[in-house]
Amino acid sequence: MTENGDATPLVVLEGVNKHFGSLHVLRDINLTISRGEVLVVIGPSGGGKSTLCRAINRLETVDGGTITFDGQPLPAEGKALARLRSEVGMVFQSFNLFAHKTILENVTLGPIRVRGVARAQAEQRGMELLERVGIGSQASKYPAQLSGGQQQRVAIARALAMEPKMILFDEPTSALDPEMVQEVLDVMVGLARDGMTMMVVTHEMGFARRAANRVVFMAEGQIVEENTPDEFFTAPRTDRAKDFLSKIL
Ligand code: ADP
Numbered sequence: 001m002t003e004n005g006d007a008t009p010l011v012v013l014e015g016v017n018k019h020f021g022s023l024h025v026l027r028d029i030n031l032t033i034s035r036g037e038v039l040v041v042i043g044p045s046g047g048g049k050s051t052l053c054r055a056i057n058r059l060e061t062v063d064g065g066t067i068t069f070d071g072q073p074l075p076a077e078g079k080a081l082a083r084l085r086s087e088v089g090m091v092f093q094s095f096n097l098f099a100h101k102t103i104l105e106n107v108t109l110g111p112i113r114v115r116g117v118a119r120a121q122a123e124q125r126g127m128e129l130l131e132r133v134g135i136g137s138q139a140s141k142y143p144a145q146l147s148g149g150q151q152q153r154v155a156i157a158r159a160l161a162m163e164p165k166m167i168l169f170d171e172p173t174s175a176l177d178p179e180m181v182q183e184v185l186d187v188m189v190g191l192a193r194d195g196m197t198m199m200v201v202t203h204e205m206g207f208a209r210r211a212a213n214r215v216v217f218m219a220e221g222q223i224v225e226e227n228t229p230d231e232f233f234t235a236p237r238t239d240r241a242k243d244f245l246s247k248i249l
Pocket residue numbers: 020023025043044045046047048049050051052
């Protein structure tokens with residue numbers, strides 16, 4: 001139980017707007033993410049999906065509306081912001097591993113530096129997480145010695161090492177060779193089954209059907225449609241969603 005109780009949603013966005021200059025990138029976004037929920041965000045390029053992810057861990061500020069995380073408005077700075085960033089993990093399309101650190105070091109660096117975990121304990125936990133994503137035997141290698149799929153699994157282990165309350169995935173498989181997509185999705189499905197709260201920007205319909213509680217379709221900065229994966233993929237309600245699905249399926 002958190003101090004706010006498990007019944008409160010983990011993330012609430014109300015009337016959120018964001019501009020980049022004259023470009024209106026998020027338009028009146030209202031969205032609630034419950035604890036343990038897996039939300040898939042889908043939609044055309046440029047629609048604001050990445051900006052939405054980045055707004056939730058405050059890599060972007062918003063210029064209207066409110067975002068609360070775990071019952072509190074997003075902190076603007078200082079220790080509270082550092083804590084938010086450790087509580088909201090992020091996995092990007094580009095794996096962003098430290099090239100000159102070993103796989104294990106990539107996973108232990110955050111816990112040691114940011115959370116003050118003792119090295120031995122961080123390494124023990126790091127090895128457990130690498131085993132969990134199927135990379136235990138690669139722990140002493142460097143990122144360039146691993147395949148893209150393996151590197152992305154390390155990035156997931158690195159996010160988990162911070163013991164996040166939620167993980168944001170922004171197109172985690174779009175940079176991968178096709179034969180490596182499934183091994184990453186399988187790890188994500190495992191996390192979803194273990195109850196991790198996840199927001200996943202992806203066009204992988206198989207993942208959405210296996211793991212998502214809800215699909216949000218976003219275009220031109222707006223949430224156009226929100227539905228269960230089955231309903232969304234078999235019977236989209238809007239022409240926008242129908243048109244988009246006809247192009248990706
Ligand atoms: P998506 O992830 O759905 O492709 P993004 O959130 O990346 O969409 O981008 C939404 C729009 O905002 C796009 O038109 C993009 O070019 C623009 N944009 C994103 N980041 C910035 C930025 N830092 N400065 C200016 N424009 C940006």
